[in-house]
Amino acid sequence: MSDLAAVKAALKVQRIETPSWGYGNSGTRFKVFTQPGVPRDPYEKLADAAQVHAATGVAPQVSLHIPWDRVDDYGRLAQYADGLGVRIGAINANVFQDDEYKLGSVTNADSAVRRKAVDHLLECVDVMDATGSRDLKLWFSDGTNYPGQDDVVTRQGRLSEALTEVYARLGEEQRILLEYKLFEPAFYTMDVPDWGTAYAHCLKLGHKAQVVVDTGHHAPGTNIEFIVALLLAEGRLGGFDFNSRFYADDDLMVGSADPFQLFRILHEVVKNGGFDEAAGVAFMLDQCHNIEAKIPAVIRSVMNVQEATAKALVVDLDALRAAQQAGDVLGANAVLMDAYNTDVRPLLAEVRAEQGLDPDPVAAYRATGWAERTAAERVGGTQAGWGA
Ligand code: PSV
Ligand code: MN
Secondary structure, rough: OOHHHHHHHHHHHOEEEHHHHHHOEEEOOOOOOOOOOOHHHHHHHHHHHHHHHHHHHOOOEEEEEOOOOOOOOOHHHHHHHHHOOEEEEEEEEOOOOHHHHHOOOOOOOOOOHHHHHHHHHHHHHHHHHHHHHHEEEOOOOOOOOOOOOEEEEEEEEHHHHHHHHHHOOOOOOOEEEEEEOOOOOOOOOOOOHHHHHHHHHHHHHHHOEEEEEOOOOOOOOOOOHHHHHHHHOOOOOEEEOOOOOOOOOOEOOOOOOOHHHHHHHHHHHHHHOOOHHHHHHEEOOOOOOOOOHHHHHHHHHHHHHOOOOOOOOOOOOHHHHHHHOOOOOOHHHHHHHHOOOOOOOHHHHHHHHHHOOOOOHHHHHHHHHHHHHHHHHHOOOOOHHHHH
């Protein structure tokens, strides 16, 4: 797409979902640093997310994590979000933090543990019903640490059984988004280690089951854009958990470690119709801001996705296809690099101004005084954090 009006129109309708846990304290296994003004409950997390949407205009959805965001009345939480101009996005299940899950959740050899895990997943569908959420995002920490610890195929059978029960509970418009991860916390085998395993389960389940690509969940050097293109072509790309990594699952701000990779991924999305509403791809962030201020970091991340998207949108696809058809290796590569090397920041500033937004979202946020106000007001209580 190289028609400027069409590029601008596409940027205006882009939507990026932010994670409730991105607003709480987080850290590593060595230390969680606290920050002043951090939310103390899901309501305050939504209020922070609404600041990101106000500054950027493209982040109206917030993913929840259950039980971290457990409340008594989810209908009330959804209404509160509505009043802030945002809504509830994906519901992330959590079957990785209870002691019973030491040897796995839905793949545990003990049927009582499996029952408990599936009941939690079903509870998450109840939360979707109450909040109007479309997507149940499933990530399983299940796996083994040592060769011989358990039988790989038997575990796949247990996984399949659990997914089948949850799939049957979904409403017409609801979906399972199945996320894979190469390693961690299990170090020898994960039960859903890669897109192929996730894809195989989704195929068996049906069209309401889709794969989620978390950009931090691959072996170093993996060609993620190839996976994205393939899943899109097969109609099975449910969404992204965007973040950046240098070494493992670092969960840094998306586009900070390798902006070129983010561009290559979004180029495949653009080229293969992934931005069409009908494709149903959820563009979510899954990051933790350990040392940087949370709200500006989320804003920065949203802007990084916008910049990579804008570059992907200015690729001259006609010229690219012509070069590909002609076998012009250098010419085709030059078309892509021209787009990547375009400074799209003035274009995005224009798009924002046309929408009545400040061209500089971070400055706009800072000018609200929200950080100072929440630091003064949010005293007492327990700050939300990764795991709460
Ligand atoms: C697992 O590493 C993961 O990417 C899953 O999406 C979890 O729900 C999330 O991180 C927790 O932060
Ligand atoms: Mn994730």
